[in-house]
Amino acid sequence: xxxxxxxxxxxxxxxxxxxxxxxxxxxxxxxxxxxxxxxxxxxxxxxxxxxxxxxxxxxxxxxxxxxxxxxxxxxxxxxxxxxxxxxx
Amino acid sequence: xxxxxxxxxxxxxxxxxxxxxxxxxxxxxxxxxxxxxxxxxxxxxxxxxxxxxxxxxxxxxxxxxxxxxxxxxxxxxxxxxxxxxxxxxxxxxxxxxxxxxxxxxxxxxxxxxxxxxxxxxxxxxxxxxxxxxxxxxxxxxxxxxxxxxxxxxxxxxxxxxxxxxxxxxxxxxxxxxxxxxxxxxxxxxxxxxxxxxxxxxxxxxxxxxxxxxxxxxxxxxxxxxxxxxxxxxxxxxxxxxxxxxxxxxxxxxxxxxxxxxxxxxxxxxxxxxxxxxxxxxxxxxxxxxxxxxxxxxxxxxxxxxxxxxxxxxxxxxxxxxxxxxxxxxxxxxxxxxxxxxxxxxxxxxxxxxxxxxxxxxxxxxxxxxxxxxxxxxxxxxxxxxxxxxxxxxxxxxxxxxxxxxxxxxxxxxxxxxxxxxxxxxxxxxxxxxxxxxxxxxxxxxxxxxxxxxxxxxxxxxxxxxxxxxxxxxxxxxxxxxxxxxxxxxxxxxxxxxxxxxxxxxxxxxxxxxxxxxxxxxxxxxxxxxxxxxxxxxxxxxxxxxxxxxxxxxxxxxxxxxxxxxxxxxxxxxxxxxxxxxxxxxxxxxxxxxxxxxxxxxxxxxxxxxxxxxxxxxxxxxxxxxxxxxxxxxxxxxxxxxxxxx
Numbered sequence: 001x002x003x004x005x006x007x008x009x010x011x012x013x014x015x016x017x018x019x020x021x022x023x024x025x026x027x028x029x030x031x032x033x034x035x036x037x038x039x040x041x042x043x044x045x046x047x048x049x050x051x052x053x054x055x056x057x058x059x060x061x062x063x064x065x066x067x068x069x070x071x072x073x074x075x076x077x078x079x080x081x082x083x084x085x086x087x088x
Numbered sequence: 089x090x091x092x093x094x095x096x097x098x099x100x101x102x103x104x105x106x107x108x109x110x111x112x113x114x115x116x117x118x119x120x121x122x123x124x125x126x127x128x129x130x131x132x133x134x135x136x137x138x139x140x141x142x143x144x145x146x147x148x149x150x151x152x153x154x155x156x157x158x159x160x161x162x163x164x165x166x167x168x169x170x171x172x173x174x175x176x177x178x179x180x181x182x183x184x185x186x187x188x189x190x191x192x193x194x195x196x197x198x199x200x201x202x203x204x205x206x207x208x209x210x211x212x213x214x215x216x217x218x219x220x221x222x223x224x225x226x227x228x229x230x231x232x233x234x235x236x237x238x239x240x241x242x243x244x245x246x247x248x249x250x251x252x253x254x255x256x257x258x259x260x261x262x263x264x265x266x267x268x269x270x271x272x273x274x275x276x277x278x279x280x281x282x283x284x285x286x287x288x289x290x291x292x293x294x295x296x297x298x299x300x301x302x303x304x305x306x307x308x309x310x311x312x313x314x315x316x317x318x319x320x321x322x323x324x325x326x327x328x329x330x331x332x333x334x335x336x337x338x339x340x341x342x343x344x345x346x347x348x349x350x351x352x353x354x355x356x357x358x359x360x361x362x363x364x365x366x367x368x369x370x371x372x373x374x375x376x377x378x379x380x381x382x383x384x385x386x387x388x389x390x391x392x393x394x395x396x397x398x399x400x401x402x403x404x405x406x407x408x409x410x411x412x413x414x415x416x417x418x419x420x421x422x423x424x425x426x427x428x429x430x431x432x433x434x435x436x437x438x439x440x441x442x443x444x445x446x447x448x449x450x451x452x453x454x455x456x457x458x459x460x461x462x463x464x465x466x467x468x469x470x471x472x473x474x475x476x477x478x479x480x481x482x483x484x485x486x487x488x489x490x491x492x493x494x495x496x497x498x499x500x501x502x503x504x505x506x507x508x509x510x511x512x513x514x515x516x517x518x519x520x521x522x523x524x525x526x527x528x529x530x531x532x533x534x535x536x537x538x539x540x541x542x543x544x545x546x547x548x549x550x551x552x553x554x555x556x557x558x559x560x561x562x563x564x565x566x567x568x569x570x571x572x573x574x575x576x577x578x579x580x581x582x583x584x585x586x587x588x589x590x591x592x593x594x595x596x597x598x599x600x601x602x603x604x605x606x607x608x609x610x611x612x613x614x615x616x617x618x619x620x621x622x623x624x625x626x627x628x629x630x631x632x633x634x635x636x637x638x639x640x641x642x643x644x645x646x647x648x649x650x651x652x653x654x655x656x657x658x659x660x661x662x663x664x665x666x667x668x669x670x671x672x673x674x675x676x677x678x679x680x681x682x683x684x685x686x687x688x689x690x691x692x693x694x695x696x697x698x699x700x701x702x703x704x705x706x707x708x709x710x711x712x713x714x715x716x717x718x719x720x721x722x723x724x725x726x727x728x729x730x731x732x733x
Contacts, residue, residue: 016694018535019687033507036532040496040508041702064503 005054006075012049013071017042028072033065043068050074056081090146091116091594092158093249094131094211096220096295097240106132109249116160116245116594122146124156129213129220131158136597138162138448140184141344150190151181154215157193159186160245161208161230162601164339169203198223198292201305205339205607209287211243219296226306227454227605228276228289228581231590235284241295246591247284247423251722256284258722260715262544265682268425269711270531270550273582275557280424280718289581306607308577309561310569310614318615325620326634328612333634336606337363340450347601348373348441349450351401353389355628355639355646356452356461360603362638364450365397374399375441375449377406377433383493384652389643396640404440406433411658412665419717421595422587427530427711430653431588438596447599453589454604457576458613459628460621461648465571466490468522469622471509472567475516484509489625493649496702519555519562522571527551533708536683536691554578568618576610655706656695659713664696671716680719683712 010026017037018024032038038046046068047058056078067077093109095102106123110132114121117134124131124147133146139162149156163169166185173191174180180187185206192200193212198221207229212221222243224232234243237255244250251258261282264274277285287293290306311318319325337360341347349361351374365372374394379385387403394401411432418432419425441449456462467490474483484505491497500508514524531550534542554574562570585602593600603609613621616630623629627648636644659668670676672692677685695701695709 015690019684019690019694021535021684021687034513036528036704039529039532039702039704040494040500040504041700041705043500043504044496060501064501065507066503069507
């Protein structure tokens with residue numbers, strides 16, 4: 001389950017923010033902002049993706065780097081919201 | 089205002105070459121053409137007649153025939169200089185400012201540059217000393233490019249003319265491309281073309297006895313931050329500013345043809361128009377661009393100001409599709425890839441002025457650099473404020489106040505705002521502190537570089553290159569002055585005055601004049617205490633104080649609305665044209681070898697699908713498209729659309 005969520009998120013980030021560049025060495029814990037992968041418009045794109053893909057309604061207070069600034073953080077946040085187990 | 093080209097050295101078929109060079113830049117000077125050929129040098133000139141209509145033909149030689157000049161620009165204090173020279177016994181044959189430079193050079197040699205108040209670029213052939221002197225104005229208003237080939241020095245107002253020289257070819261400089269995709273412009277003397285340089289602002293080049301030497305004759309300088317303030321009394325500073333600005337405008341109204349004014353609806357052009365209107369007994373003509381999109385359009389303010397001043401106002405509408413339609417010509421005139429579309433509406437605007445029969449316009453350009461108007465100055469101040477208390481949840485909310493026109497930013501949390509602006513991440517003593525976030529977010533566009541291009545530029549770091557060129561005194565200046573220097577010394581000549589300024593105006597034979605860039609005013613403003621310019625988060629405070637009686641309160645109190653135009657959106661949807669699809673196609677991107685074809689295809693699809701696109705994607709789209717068009721225009725890399733035409 002965890003892998004599925006993380007894979008989906010990774011695929012979205014690679015497709016939408018890295019434009020299909022699979023050679024980019026994107027570590028699970030790498031900051032999306034510090035690595036210039038995402039900007040302010042990108043955050044809103046990411047929120048739309050999470051809401052559409054996982055059926056989660058994100059409150060303003062959810063939209064913070066602590067929840068969304070790396071693949072690991074995004075996956076953990078989604079898991080918490082959908083009530084899925086944190087580890088596979 | 090004109091264009092010129094020339095050489096110093098031995099050139100076969102010199103007359104034919106000079107004619108070709110001038111023909112390539114004929115748009116700069118549609119009124120007259122002239123050629124001068126000596127055994128060792130040649131000059132060609134295309135003239136836009138503004139001062140000395142009947143007797144200012146160029147190239148112009150002095151009475152002895154020893155000195156010959158080709159000149160582009162205006163010397164605004166030529167009347168005073170001519171009076172001084174006459175008092176010393178000098179006799180003038182013409183009423184032009186060109187002849188004043190010749191006399192002044194004869195008297196002072198290259199030191200004559202310090203006496204000139206103007207926007208100029210010229211070449212003087214000195215037969216007695218067998219030397220060619222090239223010079224450019226202090227702020228970089230008028231252009232000058234050069235290259236050496238086969239031991240001969242060639243120079244011209246635009247690169248197109250240099251490409252007429254046999255053996256000089258157009259080749260994209262990959263380092264320049266890296267600089268554009270990081271800093272928005274190449275770092276002079278580098279241009280987009282490999283082995284073709286530009287003479288930097290406030291520099292002179294002397295070629296003699298087989299050697300070329302280049303040096304500055306003036307430098308933009310700021311006081312040490314620990315030095316005692318030159319101005320304590322704000323009223324006195326405002327009074328002095330007003331007097332200088334009034335005189336700067338007055339001498340820029342000098343012309344033998346009518347002078348109009350751009351009127352954007354913002355503070356700066358409104359001030360210039362208000363001052364000019366008082367000096368135009370027959371009435372002032374003003375011109376502006378309007379946009380369909382509410383976020384870019386300022387027509388309500390333009391009309392309010394035009395009505396208040398009683399000017400004869402004319403506007404050109406920039407509609408969906410207009411930017412895309414003009415963009416190939418915009419890139420050809422700009423002569424470099426650009427990451428924003430903002431030059432395109434200005435290309436349209438100069439076309440309107442030409443249609444209306446004017447040749448000269450005043451603009452408000454320069455006020456944001458000289459009096460600290462740009463958002464980036466405020467942003468740096470807020471970032472420092474946040475950096476003093478990292479983790480604060482309150483302080484980052486100030487970023488929202490800076491960018492009310494960016495909806496994506498308004499919806500972000502304090503944590504994200506702090507993260508996006510790198511608050512606390514950039515060392516406070518970093519010389520590029522003010523511009524680091526901009527350079528970093530722009531450099532994110534390099535994700536589209538092909539593996540070949542990445543291998544070519546390797547570890548090159550454009551921002552560090554820029555930092556290495558800062559003057560030794562830079563570290564002693566106030567942070568606001570450091571930020572102003574970066575804008576004034578690099579982006580102003582490298583992008584604002586060139587890609588958006590001279591090249592777009594001269595595409596239609598229009599001369600722009602910039603009262604805020606009068607060097608007396610620039611020098612005065614460097615001495616003003618930073619708080620008089622950026623007071624809290626109010627930009628251009630002292631300028632507002634100095635001119636508050638000139639403007640309606642709604643204009644005088646207006647917060648800076650940066651001049652922007654729709655970017656990737658201009659090329660998708662309604663405005664989408666065949667050449668765009670072709671230039672961005674996988675085949676054409678592969679042909680150019682500069683970008684990753686699959687990534688560009690995805691970017692194009694994303695921009696087509698989404699109504700709102702972020703900064704990086706917009707800049708990348710416009711940068712890639714303009715690079716493709718640049719290659720097509722200058723290197724013969726053809727697109728299918730061009731082949732079919």
